[in-house]
Amino acid sequence: MISIRNVSHSIDHHPILHDVSLDIPRGGITALIGPNGAGKSTLLSLVARLAALTTGEISVDTLQIGKCKDRDLAKVLAIMPQSTQVSSRLTIRDLVGFGRYPWHQGHPGPEDREKVEETLTRFGLEPLAHRFLDEVSGGQKQRAFAAMAYAQSTPYLLLDEPLNNLDIAASRSLMRLLRDMAEEDGKTILIVLHDINYAAAFADRLVVMKEGRIAADGKPEKVVSAKLLYDVFGTDAPVCMMDERPVVLV
Amino acid sequence: MRRLTLLLGLALVAVLALLSLFIGAIPLDPRTLFSDPEAARLILISRLPRTLAAILSGGALAVTGQVMQILARNRFIEPVTAGAGQSAALGILLVTLFLPGAPIWAKMAIASLTTLVGSIGLLALIRPLPPTQPLLVPLVALVYGGIIGAVVTFVAYQGDMTQFIGTWLSGELSGVLRGRYEMLWIAGLAAAATWIIADRITLLGLGASTARSLGVNVARITALGVAAISVVTAMTVVTVGAIPFIGLVIPNLTARLLGDNLRRTLPVSALFGAALVLAADILGRVIRMPFEVPVSATVGVVGAALFLYLLYREPRHAA
Numbered sequence A: 001m002i003s004i005r006n007v008s009h010s011i012d013h014h015p016i017l018h019d020v021s022l023d024i025p026r027g028g029i030t031a032l033i034g035p036n037g038a039g040k041s042t043l044l045s046l047v048a049r050l051a052a053l054t055t056g057e058i059s060v061d062t063l064q065i066g067k068c069k070d071r072d073l074a075k076v077l078a079i080m081p082q083s084t085q086v087s088s089r090l091t092i093r094d095l096v097g098f099g100r101y102p103w104h105q106g107h108p109g110p111e112d113r114e115k116v117e118e119t120l121t122r123f124g125l126e127p128l129a130h131r132f133l134d135e136v137s138g139g140q141k142q143r144a145f146a147a148m149a150y151a152q153s154t155p156y157l158l159l160d161e162p163l164n165n166l167d168i169a170a171s172r173s174l175m176r177l178l179r180d181m182a183e184e185d186g187k188t189i190l191i192v193l194h195d196i197n198y199a200a201a202f203a204d205r206l207v208v209m210k211e212g213r214i215a216a217d218g219k220p221e222k223v224v225s226a227k228l229l230y231d232v233f234g235t236d237a238p239v240c241m242m243d244e245r246p247v248v249l250v
Numbered sequence B: 001m002r003r004l005t006l007l008l009g010l011a012l013v014a015v016l017a018l019l020s021l022f023i024g025a026i027p028l029d030p031r032t033l034f035s036d037p038e039a040a041r042l043i044l045i046s047r048l049p050r051t052l053a054a055i056l057s058g059g060a061l062a063v064t065g066q067v068m069q070i071l072a073r074n075r076f077i078e079p080v081t082a083g084a085g086q087s088a089a090l091g092i093l094l095v096t097l098f099l100p101g102a103p104i105w106a107k108m109a110i111a112s113l114t115t116l117v118g119s120i121g122l123l124a125l126i127r128p129l130p131p132t133q134p135l136l137v138p139l140v141a142l143v144y145g146g147i148i149g150a151v152v153t154f155v156a157y158q159g160d161m162t163q164f165i166g167t168w169l170s171g172e173l174s175g176v177l178r179g180r181y182e183m184l185w186i187a188g189l190a191a192a193a194t195w196i197i198a199d200r201i202t203l204l205g206l207g208a209s210t211a212r213s214l215g216v217n218v219a220r221i222t223a224l225g226v227a228a229i230s231v232v233t234a235m236t237v238v239t240v241g242a243i244p245f246i247g248l249v250i251p252n253l254t255a256r257l258l259g260d261n262l263r264r265t266l267p268v269s270a271l272f273g274a275a276l277v278l279a280a281d282i283l284g285r286v287i288r289m290p291f292e293v294p295v296s297a298t299v300g301v302v303g304a305a306l307f308l309y310l311l312y313r314e315p316r317h318a319a
């Protein structure tokens, strides 16, 4: 379980998060939605110890963020950050292979190689495996980084807007892949999404953030409504139900 | 591809090393090597040390250039001209002025220390520069290196040591003899040691947060990388003088050919770096025989040409 307790965070004395508490039990997909600047990425980077936690407590299973070793957390939690601007010329296979680093510490064994090949297949990256990162499209690169996080084989997976740059087919197949991981492998996935329809269709739970606070939390069909869109995003898009699932008409 | 470049590098170094043993102001015939004691003496005392010095400095400079480019996240930078080389000269100059009696290891340690300070200063200076302006980094580095170089010249002038600074600021291999180049083995060792942390340096190239989320100790690896850079720069500057361009051109060449996975590319870079310095040194010996052109000059010309070629060939990527 990821347990976030009374976390507040400021950057340069600007308060970004206000007393956020959230529990994410094992298993399932939790989607984090909210307007730009709501603090979603900040919350994710705090959980992944990429920003220093100053107020409040976060733990992942038995590991206490801020106290546990980076190496130990790297075997439990993987994160794919929002922007993956990278100038390194690595092949996609090498990049995915580096996702195994916490396990092999630089000496990949047969099981690491197997995992890399399985990941490449699962993410449809095999035909691109030998290509350098600066020789593939933005969406393909995005998929490669998602694959790298997956190859890390952690029970917890944090993804910050992984559908950026992805076309509809790639978006749906990535979300379906995540569902498989949640259902078959029992992974716990926390994902930031902007497209509420994707969130409602694939997530078990929606957490809505606004101005550094949690504005709503619950099953998609309970949370998504025209009123929420108006209150949180300030836009009046109609919401209708299809197959017992809320759909935002844009 | 990698195996091919590795073999090519090995073959190049082997052939050039042989040439380097037998080409020079005093002609040598490989057939008389074992019958003629003079020839053997010349090889052992002068030609072999000189060849080894070229291989060690070239290989080490190429490797640390590559490490520097990853730490600085910029491909247009190399330690020797970016302040580290000048800081090494400053260190050895200060020791020679104020502690002339210090043992050689102490002098080397102090030169390494000033180089370390100079390298850290550079990294701190370029950290806030926007990544969208990649050319700012080499510009700042150029100015920074120029300022330290000016300080070196000033101090040397005040201390009446101007005749020495040339030997540090511009590299030359003609003075290399047995007993006067062995410090370069330390440079070679320091460069070889980066191989151990090659994976983690590569991960740093993906950004500090990515490295950290995979459990890499970012501060420690950065420190080790900077330490290797400083030791290599200091040892080469003090023993043979600053050899520019190797740390710039070779990493760009290998990155273009093989990418940035240092575990794979560092050995290739080392070989290409050694080959380039060997070739430049041989060229310097034959251009105006029996006189010699310093290796820093020939490397400068060959390296600049190679770099321009790489620049214009390379498709411009967004980042």
Ligand SMILES: Nc1ncnc2c1ncn2[C@@H]1O[C@H](COP(=O)(O)OP(=O)(O)OP(=O)(O)O)[C@@H](O)[C@H]1O
Pocket (backbone or CB within 6 Å): A011, A012, A016, A034, A035, A036, A037, A038, A039, A040, A041, A042, A043, A082
């Ligand atoms: N490095 C920074 N310096 C100053 N303010 C920052 C910094 N990073 C983020 N912020 C501010 O923190 C707030 C939350 O940012 P965060 O990136 O967490 O938002 P987000 O919910 O992920 O937004 P988006 O949907 O646009 O990715 C924003 O108001 C942003 O301006």
Ligand SMILES: [Mg+2]
Pocket (backbone or CB within 6 Å): A040, A041, A042, A082, A160
């Ligand atoms: Mg964000």
